[in-house]
Amino acid sequence: MTQIRHQPVAPTDTRRLASGGAIDAHRHDDHQIVYARRGVLTVTTSAGTWVAPATRAIWVPAGTVHAHQAHGELELHLVGLPATENPLALDVPTVLAVSPLLRELIVAFTRSPDDDSPERARLRAVLLDQLRASPQQPLHLPTPASPLLRAVCDILRADPADGRTLAQLGREVGASARTLSRLFRADLGMTFPQWRTQLRLHVALVLLAERTPVTAVAHRCGWSSASAFIDVFRRTFGHTPGSHPTG
CATH class of the missing domain: 2.60.120.810 (Jelly Rolls)
Incomplete structure (x- = not known):
């Protein structure tokens, strides 16, 4: 230990x-x-x-x-x-x-x-x-206690750009979308889309700190376009990723 x-x-x-x-x-x-x-x-x-x-x-x-x-x-x-x-x-x-x-x-x-x-x-x-x-x-970004939920979250942590639905991810881990949706709310206090957006924003901040270009960050984190990423980022942090302070 x-x-x-x-x-x-x-x-x-x-x-x-x-x-x-x-x-x-x-x-x-x-x-x-x-x-x-x-x-x-x-x-x-x-x-x-x-x-x-x-x-x-x-x-x-x-x-x-x-x-x-x-x-x-x-x-x-x-x-x-x-x-x-x-x-x-x-x-x-x-x-x-x-x-x-x-x-x-x-x-x-x-x-x-x-x-x-x-x-x-x-x-x-x-x-x-x-x-x-x-x-x-x-x-x-809360850590799930449920093994089923942990399996889903681990898949997305490994590839934040994975755009599969909860039903599709559920088939991989052996659970229904309804069961997983209930677990997200009960275990993590948020919905599946909310958790995935939080994960993508976390990864985006790390990539920006490493001076990854904004378009590449949007792609690697699963946004459909750079403009979609910029919109979510601005609403969350109050400024665009291009003006984000990296030191």
Whole structure:
């Protein structure tokens, strides 16, 4: 059995990870805000994967076993908070929108983690206020518990461009479309089309971080055209993939 690393205090600091770099599974007794100013970050737990480009941060509650993965050169900013301090009142990992102001607050706060001046205390208070006001984003790709559902999801993870219907995928794994549809809602809390779109967006963010051209990303992720991909991407992230920050 793999030993999960226990780091009681969640650090507040800045780190750099090369593309493909990782921080292995670990847990803190503190909450943590994880933000990638450059590159795309994925955080994985037993419940699924959360993805965050430079316009998003990830809230990791105290005690959550999690691992980090870098896509593209990653400039990582970490903010640790005591378990008694939960400005978001969230007990599950959550992706948060990062406004330009919140971005600068996080960057400034993690630049001098050992500073205990009154100015830094005021900076921290403003940062927490901005966090409370940050909209939550539906960028979670949940991991299924059902073996049948896991088989379907694994097929699509291997090839996000696979355009087969749920009935066609069901014939491959030995289940009806009705059964699988019910499992998607009961196990993952979303429909099959919603899950597949989330998967494709996750993969698209990783490919964009690797500087893959937009047209190629659309094709590899299963959109019928670059314009269809751009439309979904804009509605999800608020900007086009061509203007997406990669660092």
